[in-house]
Amino acid sequence: MTAAFVAGADVPLKRRLKRAERARQFRALGLVLPLLAFLLFTFVVPLAGMIWKSASDWEVPQVMPQTVAALEHWNGQGLPDEAAFAALAADIRAARDAGNLAVAAKRLNYVVNGFRTTLLSTGRKLKEQPAPGTAKETLIGIAPAWGERESWTAIKSASGPITSYYLLAAVDLTRNADGAIVAAPPDQAIYRDVFLRTFEIGFGVTALCLILGFPVAYLLANLPTGRSNLLMIFVLLPFWTSLLVRTCAWIVILQSEGIVNGSLEWLGVIDEPLRLIYNRFGVYMAMTHVLLPFMILPLYSVMRGVSPAYMRAAASLGAPPVTAFLRIYLPQTIPGIGAGCLLVFILAIGYYITPALVGGAADQMISYFIAFYTTETVNWGLASALGAVLLLSTVVLAVLYGKLALGRQTTGGLKN
Amino acid sequence: MSANHSPQTASQRIAWAATVVCGTLVLFFLMAPILAIVPLSFSSSTYLTYPLPGLSLRWYEDFINSARWITALKNSVIIGVASSMLSMVLGTVASLGLAQWKSKWKPLVLAIVLSPMVVPVVITAVGVYFFFAPLGLTGNYLGLILVHTALATPFVVITVSATLQSFDMTLARAAASLGAPPLLTFRKVILPLILPGLASGALFAFATSFDEVVTVLFLAGPEQRTLPREMFSGIRENISPTITAVAVVLTVISVCMLSSLEYLRRRNERLKGNAE
Numbered sequence: 001m002t003a004a005f006v007a008g009a010d011v012p013l014k015r016r017l018k019r020a021e022r023a024r025q026f027r028a029l030g031l032v033l034p035l036l037a038f039l040l041f042t043f044v045v046p047l048a049g050m051i052w053k054s055a056s057d058w059e060v061p062q063v064m065p066q067t068v069a070a071l072e073h074w075n076g077q078g079l080p081d082e083a084a085f086a087a088l089a090a091d092i093r094a095a096r097d098a099g100n101l102a103v104a105a106k107r108l109n110y111v112v113n114g115f116r117t118t119l120l121s122t123g124r125k126l127k128e129q130p131a132p133g134t135a136k137e138t139l140i141g142i143a144p145a146w147g148e149r150e151s152w153t154a155i156k157s158a159s160g161p162i163t164s165y166y167l168l169a170a171v172d173l174t175r176n177a178d179g180a181i182v183a184a185p186p187d188q189a190i191y192r193d194v195f196l197r198t199f200e201i202g203f204g205v206t207a208l209c210l211i212l213g214f215p216v217a218y219l220l221a222n223l224p225t226g227r228s229n230l231l232m233i234f235v236l237l238p239f240w241t242s243l244l245v246r247t248c249a250w251i252v253i254l255q256s257e258g259i260v261n262g263s264l265e266w267l268g269v270i271d272e273p274l275r276l277i278y279n280r281f282g283v284y285m286a287m288t289h290v291l292l293p294f295m296i297l298p299l300y301s302v303m304r305g306v307s308p309a310y311m312r313a314a315a316s317l318g319a320p321p322v323t324a325f326l327r328i329y330l331p332q333t334i335p336g337i338g339a340g341c342l343l344v345f346i347l348a349i350g351y352y353i354t355p356a357l358v359g360g361a362a363d364q365m366i367s368y369f370i371a372f373y374t375t376e377t378v379n380w381g382l383a384s385a386l387g388a389v390l391l392l393s394t395v396v397l398a399v400l401y402g403k404l405a406l407g408r409q410t411t412g413g414l415k416n
Numbered sequence: 417m418s419a420n421h422s423p424q425t426a427s428q429r430i431a432w433a434a435t436v437v438c439g440t441l442v443l444f445f446l447m448a449p450i451l452a453i454v455p456l457s458f459s460s461s462t463y464l465t466y467p468l469p470g471l472s473l474r475w476y477e478d479f480i481n482s483a484r485w486i487t488a489l490k491n492s493v494i495i496g497v498a499s500s501m502l503s504m505v506l507g508t509v510a511s512l513g514l515a516q517w518k519s520k521w522k523p524l525v526l527a528i529v530l531s532p533m534v535v536p537v538v539i540t541a542v543g544v545y546f547f548f549a550p551l552g553l554t555g556n557y558l559g560l561i562l563v564h565t566a567l568a569t570p571f572v573v574i575t576v577s578a579t580l581q582s583f584d585m586t587l588a589r590a591a592a593s594l595g596a597p598p599l600l601t602f603r604k605v606i607l608p609l610i611l612p613g614l615a616s617g618a619l620f621a622f623a624t625s626f627d628e629v630v631t632v633l634f635l636a637g638p639e640q641r642t643l644p645r646e647m648f649s650g651i652r653e654n655i656s657p658t659i660t661a662v663a664v665v666l667t668v669i670s671v672c673m674l675s676s677l678e679y680l681r682r683r684n685e686r687l688k689g690n691a692e
Contacts, residue, residue, distance in 0.1 A: 024516060027598075031513025032525060035506045035569065042566040043532055046543035053546060212442045219439035233674075234443040240670040241450060242627045244647040245663040249449030251655060252456065252464050259452055262465050292446060321427050350536025352630055357651050367538040374542050375634070384546075387539045398534045402527070 047391070054167055054384035057160035063104035064091040068159045071152065076179070080152055085135035088146075088155075089126060096123045110165065110379075111154040118145045153177045166385035171195075191369070191386065198365040198390075201283060201355075202348040206295075208288040209344045210337065213295035217336075220296070221303035239293035247357050250286040251277060254358075282358040290354060291347055295340040302336030335404070342401040346394055366390050450667060457660040464657060475661035485646060485662060492626055492642040495557060499564035500621035506565070507572030507621075508614060512602075514573070515580045533570040537630040540567065545634040555637030563631045568621035575620055579613025579684075612680045619673050619680075626669070 061068050066087035074080045095101035101123045102116075109116035125142045139146040157165070157175060168174055168181065172189035176182050183189065216235070220228045238246065253259045256273035264270045276282060306329065314324035352367035366386060373383035456464050460472035479485050510529065514522070532540060544563050545554065553559030583606065591601040607614075629644035636645060643666065650659045 025518065028513040028515075028517035029519075032510045032517060033513075035510035035529060035573075036525065038506055039528060039532070039566055039569070042544065042562045043540065044528065046547035047535070047539065049547050050539070050543035212445070215435050215438040216442045219435055231443060234447050236674055237671065238446045238450065240623065240674045242644060242647075242663075242666045242670065244627075244629060244644045244651070245453070245666050246449050248647060248651050248655060248659055248663055249453040251651060252660070253449065253452050257463070257465055259466060289446065289449065292442075315425075315428075321425070321431050325431075346534060350538065352536075352538045353648070357648070367536060370538050370542055371630075371633070374545065380546065383542060387542055390536060391539050394534060394536060394539075398531075 050384045051388050051391075052384075053380055054170075054388045055162050055164070056381075057107075057158055057163035057165070059103050059107035060155060060158040061160040063095045063100050064088070064155070067091045067155060071156045071159065074152070074156065076149075076153055076156065076177075079136075079147065079149060082134055082136055084152070085139055085146070089135045089139060092119070092123050092126055096126070107158055108154055110169075110382075111157060112150060115145075115151070115154060118143045118151070122146070150177050153179075163381075166381040167388065169382055170385040170389050191366075194364075194366050194369055195389070197363075198349050201280075201287070201363070201365060202345045204284055205287045205291055205348045206341050206345045208284060209292050209295040210341060212288065213292055213299055213340065214337075217296050217299035217303050220300050221306075222308075235293050235296050238289070243290060243353060246290060247286055247354055250282065250289065250358060254282055254285065277358055278360045280359070280363050283355050283363045286354050286358045287348060287351060291344045294343050294347060298340040298343065299333065299336040302333050302339075306332045338404050339401065342397060342404065346397045346401065350390065350394060453660050453663050454667070456657065457664045459657060462657060464655060464660065475657045476665075478658045479661045479665065482658065485643075485658070488641050488643045488646040491557075491640055492644070495560050495564055495640075495642060496622045496625040498557070498561045499568055499625045500618050502561065502565045503569040503572050503621045504614065504618050507569045507617060508576050510569075511573050511576040511580055512606075514577060529573055530570045532567050537567070537628070541631040541634040544631065548635065554635050555640070557640055559635050560632060560640055563635065564625040564628055565621075567628060567631070568624040571620035571624055572617035575617035576610065576613050579610045579616075583610055612684045616677055616680050619677055623670075623673055 064087075067084065070084040070087040071080060074084065092101065095104065101119060105116040105119040108119060122139065122143050126138075136146075145151050157163070157179070165175070169184060169188065170191050172184045172192045173181050174184040174188075220231055220235070223231065251258070254276040255261070256275070258276070260276060261270070261273040265273065276285075310328050310332070311324055314328045315321070319327070349365070350367055351365055352371060355363055355365050356368055367390070370383050370387050370390070373379045373386070455466075455468060457475055458471050458473065459468045460470035460474065461468065514526070514529075519525075540563070544559075548554050548559045548563075553562070587605055587609070588601050591605045592598070596604070627644060629642070629648050632640070632642050632645045633648070636642070643662065647659060647662060650656065650662075
């Protein structure tokens with residue numbers, strides 16, 4: 001009797017608790033949603049749009065719809081039939097009137113150098129002389145390029161809606177007239193070098209930060225708290241100082257009439273100013289300075305937790321200081337080293353402002369080219385493709401970093 | 417933690433001395449730019465070299481009397497304040513939700529929320545530029561405030577979440593059990609206790625916006641140029657001593673923000689110390 005009563009009351013209570021918990025979870029989700037919606041609009045969708053741009057091909061389908069339709073069943077062998085030529089002539093006339101022929105010309109010029117001139121001059125001449133013969137004869141008469149298979153495969157390859165052209169170009173690849181993936185012509189194959197340079201500068205800066213940051217973190221972690229807090233200001237103040245201020249200061253220090261050169265000349269060490277800026281040296285100097293705190297802070301927080309007892313134990317067991325350091329201390333700081341290096345590297349490969357201001361033409365990193373193709377030459381497809389490759393590299397590294405940082409937090413560095 | 421380093425042998429003492437020397441040199445390297453630029457801003461000469469021929473405040477006068485720089489300062493403050501307020505509200509509300517929400521989707525949501533901090537700003541700027549341009553959100557304040565808010569919110573979420581982690585949720589439950597509705601509990605119990613954390617978050621957000629130049633390069637029209645944007649073009653053309661004065665003003669602002677943050681941190685630690 002009692003048992004039945006309790007059991008009967010127990011179920012609704014459990015259910016009620018569950019319902020209350022579900023309501024709480026619902027409320028919690030409701031609190032997160034505004035930010036998610038905001039980020040969707042200001043961040044996620046724009047990034048997705050950029051990735052879409054790196055693979056979308058809209059210019060030729062929009063400007064030359066009839067040609068695209070006529071080429072749909074062309075097998076790419078020999079020249080297309082008369083219908084395709086007629087469609088092309090009609091499209092070019094229409095585009096001339098609408099004034100958007102240049103849009104398609106720009107896109108096709110990426111595939112075949114000189115296509116822009118062919119298309120635009122065809123547009124001009126086609127209007128002057130109403131065709132007496134077939135469309136094929138007229139077009140080849142105006143520009144012999146229309147008699148070449150290459151021109152037609154170019155149009156077909158840009159017929160959309162999806163293209164691999166930009167993404168391939170971002171890694172120095174292209175498709176030949178037969179559609180096979182081959183190396184891009186040398187004058188366009190610059191991006192692998194740029195990516196290599198970006199990673200090389202990233203590695204260099206990370207290594208410099210580690211070499212410079214390690215002793216500072218060690219010093220800060222092993223000094224008495226009062227003095228360590230005081231010295232910490234020297235790390236945090238530059239960290240909080242504007243990036244532009246620091247970059248500007250490095251130019252003032254390193255330029256040919258700058259402080260370093262001025263002092264060295266005054267001391268008689270050099271006769272001519274050394275070239276310290278607008279080259280790789282300046283980039284390393286300024287970037288290391290900007291990113292050093294990102295190395296010191298994680299190293300410091302790990303070193304704070306390393307008990308000195310182990311080092312004392314090692315010393316008491318007769319280990320020379322170098323051995324004790326290498327075999328006892330260093331392994332305990334690996335999580336900090338890993339986190340600091342990844343963080344600095346991730347930040348470094350995305351740098352734009354500092355190399356743009358203190359580097360020379362040969363020191364520009366991938367971000368510079370993304371910005372250049374967006375604002376200067378308006379090749380948004382290529383800008384997006386380069387951005388997508390950089391984004392991919394960053395995401396892979398960030399996931400690695402997340403695994404590393406999270407693993408340390410939740411399992412104390414143990415495997416779970 | 418007191419001094420845990422007690423060098424015993426000669427070789428240990430040498431190693432420690434070497435660490436002190438190296439560490440000091442690196443700390444000097446970190447401070448060098450600030451140390452170099454501050455005196456130059458007070459120079460009476462147009463050349464940015466030492467020794468200073470004389471002292472003057474003319475570059476600061478230049479700064480104050482220049483419509484270009486003052487407009488830039490005004491823009492920086494408008495965009496910084498607006499985006500830090502907005503990211504404060506969005507970030508705090510989301511942190512409150514994230515603290516209670518349990519779901520297998522949570523890691524993904526966290527990754528999205530924190531990603532603006534990790535994705536290279538150029539990529540964000542390009543993506544937002546493509547997306548905002550057709551919507552008419554380029555060349556005005558709104559677009560910049562929106563994107564700066566997106567960039568600053570992760571810092572608010574991190575700071576506020578850390579504060580909430582140390583917040584004793586039994587206090588909120590006690591208030592609820594005494595009959596306080598959730599909003600009142602938040603206003604009277606939770607808010608006062610996490611306020612220092614919120615203030616730190618707001619400072620981080622403001623600093624993020626105040627120092628941001630890449631998205632401004634892409635999205636701002638001539639009317640919305642901020643201080644870092646003007647400095648960027650100033651450095652590109654040629655560094656006039658006025659820029660060093662602006663740099664010093666910016667550094668002073670950084671020092672103020674850093675000291676406020678340190679004050680808030682100490683206060684928070686004191687409060688926690690009293691509670692224990």
